[in-house]
Amino acid sequence: MSTLRILVPVKRVIDYAVKPRVNKAQTAVETAGVKHSMNPFDELSVEESVRLREKHTAKTVEDILALSIGPPKAADTLRTAMAMGCDRSIHIEMAEKDEMLEPLQVAKILKEVVEKENRNLVILGKQSIDDDASQTGQMLAGLLGWGQAYGASEVTLEGDQLKVRREVDGGTEVVKGKLPMVVTTDLRLNEPRYASLPNIMKAKKKKLEKKKLEDFQFRAENRLKTLKVTEPPPRQGGGKVENVDGLISKLKELGAL
Amino acid sequence: MNASVLLRRTTLRAARPVPVSRTIVGSQFSRLASTLALFEQRDGKLQSSAQNVVTAAKQLGNPVIGFVAGKSAKEVAEQAAKIEGVDKVVYVANEAYEKGMPESYAPLVVENTDDVTHIVSMHSAFGKNVMPRLAALLDTQQISDIISVESPDTFVRPIYAGNAIATVQSTDAKKVITIRGTAFSNAPSGSGAAEVIEGKDSKHAGNVEWVGEDLTLSDRPDLDTASKVVSGGRGLKDKENFEKIMMPLADAMGAAIGASRAAVDSGFADNSLQVGQTGKVVAPELYLSVGISGAIQHLAGMKDSKVIAAINKDPDAPIFQVADVGLVADLFKAVPELTEKLKK
Numbered sequence: 001m002s003t004l005r006i007l008v009p010v011k012r013v014i015d016y017a018v019k020p021r022v023n024k025a026q027t028a029v030e031t032a033g034v035k036h037s038m039n040p041f042d043e044l045s046v047e048e049s050v051r052l053r054e055k056h057t058a059k060t061v062e063d064i065l066a067l068s069i070g071p072p073k074a075a076d077t078l079r080t081a082m083a084m085g086c087d088r089s090i091h092i093e094m095a096e097k098d099e100m101l102e103p104l105q106v107a108k109i110l111k112e113v114v115e116k117e118n119r120n121l122v123i124l125g126k127q128s129i130d131d132d133a134s135q136t137g138q139m140l141a142g143l144l145g146w147g148q149a150y151g152a153s154e155v156t157l158e159g160d161q162l163k164v165r166r167e168v169d170g171g172t173e174v175v176k177g178k179l180p181m182v183v184t185t186d187l188r189l190n191e192p193r194y195a196s197l198p199n200i201m202k203a204k205k206k207k208l209e210k211k212k213l214e215d216f217q218f219r220a221e222n223r224l225k226t227l228k229v230t231e232p233p234p235r236q237g238g239g240k241v242e243n244v245d246g247l248i249s250k251l252k253e254l255g256a257l
Numbered sequence: 258m259n260a261s262v263l264l265r266r267t268t269l270r271a272a273r274p275v276p277v278s279r280t281i282v283g284s285q286f287s288r289l290a291s292t293l294a295l296f297e298q299r300d301g302k303l304q305s306s307a308q309n310v311v312t313a314a315k316q317l318g319n320p321v322i323g324f325v326a327g328k329s330a331k332e333v334a335e336q337a338a339k340i341e342g343v344d345k346v347v348y349v350a351n352e353a354y355e356k357g358m359p360e361s362y363a364p365l366v367v368e369n370t371d372d373v374t375h376i377v378s379m380h381s382a383f384g385k386n387v388m389p390r391l392a393a394l395l396d397t398q399q400i401s402d403i404i405s406v407e408s409p410d411t412f413v414r415p416i417y418a419g420n421a422i423a424t425v426q427s428t429d430a431k432k433v434i435t436i437r438g439t440a441f442s443n444a445p446s447g448s449g450a451a452e453v454i455e456g457k458d459s460k461h462a463g464n465v466e467w468v469g470e471d472l473t474l475s476d477r478p479d480l481d482t483a484s485k486v487v488s489g490g491r492g493l494k495d496k497e498n499f500e501k502i503m504m505p506l507a508d509a510m511g512a513a514i515g516a517s518r519a520a521v522d523s524g525f526a527d528n529s530l531q532v533g534q535t536g537k538v539v540a541p542e543l544y545l546s547v548g549i550s551g552a553i554q555h556l557a558g559m560k561d562s563k564v565i566a567a568i569n570k571d572p573d574a575p576i577f578q579v580a581d582v583g584l585v586a587d588l589f590k591a592v593p594e595l596t597e598k599l600k601k
Contacts, residue, residue: 014417016554019420019553020417020420020421022421029416029417029420029421102398103389103398103399104392104393104396104397104398104399107393126385127535129417129418129534130416130417131416132401132402132415132416132417132418132534133399133401134380134385134389134401134402135388135389135392135399135401136389137389138359138385138386138387138388138389138390138393139389139390139392139393139399140393141359141360141390142359142363142389142390142391142392142393142394143393146464147360147463147464147465148359148360148386148390148465149465150359150382150385150386151382151385151386153528163468166382167382167528167529168382168383168470168529169381169382169383169481169529170472170473170529171470171471171472171473171527171529172470172471172472172528173356173467173468173469173470173471174467174468174469174470174471175358175465175466175467175468176465176466176468177464177465177466178464181465186528186535187518187522187535188522188528222398223397223398223427223428223429224398224400224425224426224427224428225425225426225428226423226424226425227411227424227425227426228423228424229416229421229422229423229424230421230422230424231420231421231422232415232419232420232421232422232560235560235565235578235579237577237578237579237580237581237583238580238581238582238583239582239583240572240577240582240583240584240585241582241583241584243584243586244584244586244591244594244595244598245598246584247566247568247582247584247591247595248595248598248599250566250581250582251543251564251566251582254564254581254582255564256485256542256543256563256564256566257510257543257599
């Protein structure tokens, strides 16, 4: 068995149940006073890392390092990750007003962390539900020259190999790669646990290292300029019909049948 | 790949103005510049998504070069050459790229991007897997899931599950783009006669091995491209009902079957049928939702459908706010009745 040193990057995003509103200036989505939580796909990454340790001996998973890049409140997200079972975390703090980093920049920072912290497995969410880019994990794998498994629904450690079932169009496929590797999680991978109160208390004692963007080599410079952000064109509900016959005739009238 | 060559070329390009008009194809400025359109193939068959990719690629203003790799890539390239608007198709016939493994496929594409200003593919399982890796190798920030091309460097894409629409301008010399297929029409196929040429191949090896696959085969139309979709949700209660009620309805309508996340998570339907932010995005002529409340994550995957119809017993379900026609009824009665009446 290989010894795993896992990195789990997590992102603080607007809660998935909140309907985001575009700000008046049409420059971004309103975030002030809006409920935030851990990106749902990242909860799956944390859970999977903890399960890998539970499935194997404690020795197999040497440690699980959580990392977040974001405003001061991203520290809460890291506490949640540690309450779920991560051992320690790094918070790369940004100012509240700073523009969100793009996936390529995040991938470059993660590469530095991977090298400095001697990681051999990175588990990320397959997308963040704010930017919906679905890029960071694959970019990181490309920069590191590691194997990647995008959209994992099942992860099995076999010696120094990782076998991953991936969600693809039309079904699933299975790929196998030697560590080190980058895995991104699909929704079907697991059911994340709730952090229990004792674990939340314990997480407060775990190490949370603060860093700044300046501590890294990369140059913070967004390649994409956001020209504007608008509301999607609204859709008008067309009203209701009384019965199945009404439904059929309305659909015929609309030319849909 | 020689990194210094790439760097030099990138720097040169950055200093050169990017052509902004769509009408200057063939002019001196874009004589060499071109758009590489990545086409997907399966078992030697070109996937129909290539036609959407060509439509998007053409809007970028430069000649469109199709790219395919795999065991029977030459045959696939010949199929692709028939698509209208494709100027050239480059193929790499090598079984090593058959499964589109990103570790080998991404560097292969990079090797074939001389004078390419844009690289475009579908925002599909393949595109999501390969393109960001490719973008990282080219040190460019990818633009994902675009729904329109404003100019060769400005694109529109949905964010926050389609609750906001962002217009972004790329400052990168090479632009790596994935497109939302449903936002770009099918370029007609048949009359095109593009040149088919063999691409470069330094025989890139991957460090991940393809082991096997488990695909759901069905006679019904493909969810991504179907003109009609019937979609079932939690209201169907179990897998047996889902099959008993949705399948005959789909067959009576000639529709593809979709499902909400709740239905997929509860095991009523296969994962690959999920419609929504984290599943498939569809935009058929008719989307009929059955027993689906209409959470924002689901709406993200279907609200661009031409006509939306909904059957739900809860009159306050959010789905009715977007449905063109809604029926408040018990689906266990209404759907079989609808199926019977449609058969006539």
